[in-house]
Amino acid sequence: xxxxxxxxxxxxKLTIFVLLMFFLALTACxxxxxxxxxxxxxxxxxxxxxxxxxxxxxxxxxxxxIPGVPRAEGKSAPSLAGWSGRSTxxxxxxxxxxxxxxxxxxxxxxxxxxxxxDITLSPQDARDMTAYxxxxx
Numbered sequence: 488x489x490x491x492x493x494x495x496x497x498x499x500k501l502t503i504f505v506l507l508m509f510f511l512a513l514t515a516c517x518x519x520x521x522x523x524x525x526x527x528x529x530x531x532x533x534x535x536x537x538x539x540x541x542x543x544x545x546x547x548x549x550x551x552x553i554p555g556v557p558r559a560e561g562k563s564a565p566s567l568a569g570w571s572g573r574s575t576x577x578x579x580x581x582x583x584x585x586x587x588x589x590x591x592x593x594x595x596x597x598x599x600x601x602x603x604x605d606i607t608l609s610p611q612d613a614r615d616m617t618a619y620x621x622x623x624x
Contacts, residue, residue: 521554526571527622531584531614538619541612550603554623564603570620584621588613 527535548559552566573582580586591613594603
């Protein structure tokens with residue numbers, strides 16, 4: 488015989504409802520967080536914490552607004568808030584870790600005439616910076 492929810496006692500219905508809401512809330516928790524460092528590290532192989540420091544040391548925030556990076560309140564270049572939710576950047580490149588690492592390495596080679604300067608980055612620097620940007624929700 489099948490048990491129908493309508494046949495369950497009120498306390499059991501309440502218990503089921505509370506458990507469902509609890510599990511729903513757990514899955515939604517990451518949606519409301521500003522950063523997901525585990526995701527950034529997983530998709531890039533980099534270190535998001537090191538990336539935050541490198542973005543600060545390279546003065547990226549003098550042009551860009553970058554959440555979580557001290558004094559990164561620039562307004563002359565696009566905000567990097569919500570980076571991980573973008574499907575493309577520069578209306579041209581797929582927003583993937585590999586594409587972003589290439590862009591960070593030599594912006595002028597990817598988009599001649601860009602205002603973003605070419606800075607000397609090691610592959611690890613680019614990977615860590617990318618990890619941080621992909622951690623931003």
